[in-house]
Amino acid sequence: MATDNTPVRILVDLIEEDFKKETIPHVGSSDRKSIVSRLIERHYRKSKDYVHYNVVDRETGGRKDDVLLYSVLSNPEILEPWLKPIQESNTSVSGIWSLPLLSEKLFKKIDDKTRNVLLVSQQVPSNLRQTFIKDGKFESSRSAVVNLEDATIGEYIALEVEQTIRFLSNQRHIGFDEKIEVHIICRDADLQEIQSRCIDSAMRTFHYHELETVTDTLGCDTQPANNDTSNTVEYSNGIYSYVCASQIIPIGHYGNRSLFAKFYEQLISKTLYTSSAIMLLISFVMSFSYLSESAILDNEAATLITQKNGVNNDYERTLAKLKPKLDKTQVMQSSVLLTEKIKQTKILSPQNFMVDISRILTRSGMYDTEITKVSWQQHQSKKMPASNNNRNKATTDYARADDINQHAVIGGYIRVSQSSLKESVNKVNSIVSAFKNNKLVHDVIIKRMPVDVRSKSSIENESGVEHQNDLNSDKEKGQFEIELIMKGRES
Structure with missing residues (x-):
């Protein structure tokens, strides 16, 4: 055996x-x-x-x-x-x-x-x-x-x-x-x-x-x-x-050691076996612990999901009750915003624009300048309109966040008969510079300048005395036109 x-x-x-x-x-x-x-x-x-x-x-x-x-x-x-x-x-x-x-x-x-x-x-x-x-x-x-x-x-x-x-x-x-x-x-x-x-x-x-x-x-x-x-x-x-x-x-x-070699082998084998058994037991205990903890976490997660669904349902019911009021609130809010927008843009009027333009032209010393044409409209952009010939009033949306500005075209003539054509051009440039230096003006461009069909030598040698009484000549040769984008006066 x-x-x-x-x-x-x-x-x-x-x-x-x-x-x-x-x-x-x-x-x-x-x-x-x-x-x-x-x-x-x-x-x-x-x-x-x-x-x-x-x-x-x-x-x-x-x-x-x-x-x-x-x-x-x-x-x-x-x-x-x-x-x-x-x-x-x-x-x-x-x-x-x-x-x-x-x-x-x-x-x-x-x-x-x-x-x-x-x-x-x-x-x-x-x-x-x-x-x-x-x-x-x-x-x-x-x-x-x-x-x-x-x-x-x-x-x-x-x-x-x-x-x-x-x-x-x-x-x-x-x-x-x-x-x-x-x-x-x-x-x-x-x-x-x-x-x-x-x-x-x-x-x-x-x-x-x-x-x-x-x-x-x-x-x-x-x-x-x-x-x-x-x-x-x-x-x-x-x-x-x-x-x-x-x-x-x-x-x-x-x-001697050789006599006990077999015993040492058995001792090591038993130690390894015991260690393996202990490690296996520990792994089982830890696995059971992890499984138990996982089950607890799963239960907690399920509870939280149930609570979340309950909160969402309560929220949906409460929101459904408040929806009619919220719809009215949105309309009221839009009305308030529109009122504020109109209130802010009430200073955008032709009268205020003419007052501001007069101040700019007066300060620039343009006493010999005649203004014959002024066109004005509201413009909801800081850029020039795409079509210069479109005189229709631009659409203004007061609900938009963009500022509402003033778009104007100013035309007139300078008495060329009292000065040379070159000086007239310089005066137009001075007017443009005055607009550009004003904090209300966003952008300004020259659409038309005083011109003359004569040769360069004739323009340089002409005398203002010879054309003093030629008013028709001034209206024809000294015409200018300026287009600008200008914000409203600060309240």
């Missing part, structure tokens, strides 16, 4: 595991790693991938060096019979943990107040593990082979405890006069025998923890599912396996 490639955790309890303390200079993490690598290379050439270390203290005097505690598998080849099949089967391995190093975490579940603790446990019938924990921190550990043919388990534990305490004193983990609290994890069947051999003294006190009590404290079940009653399952190996499996962060103590 195929199963998922669930990552496994390897827990090792080997006699070949050494624990030592070294004093090294106080340096950074990268330099410390180099120092440890050289230290292991010098003493354990094959164990570079099976080393775990921590800085546990720092000296108070001298250079204030770091106190380094490291554990190392002196013979890592002993793991080959297990690691090789695991790698060949492409099984995912999350880490390799040291059982003695996990004793610190186990004891915190049992008792975390004792200062100097020697934790004694038996994982298998042939092995006894003794771990020294000082102030809640791992210090050292010692493994011994158990041979029950020579002595009982109680005698063996009492003897090994004394040897371990002497070893710790020699290694300066404890002083020779320090008290040790010995905690023994044992089976219920061995409890009476161990208590009879391990006697309290002034320097050490024994405490006993039955396996069933410890499992209840940890909240784990170490009994096999198939009711196997072999001696192996009745020891504390199940307790340590539970502590190892309970590590939240799967970072072990030993092993």
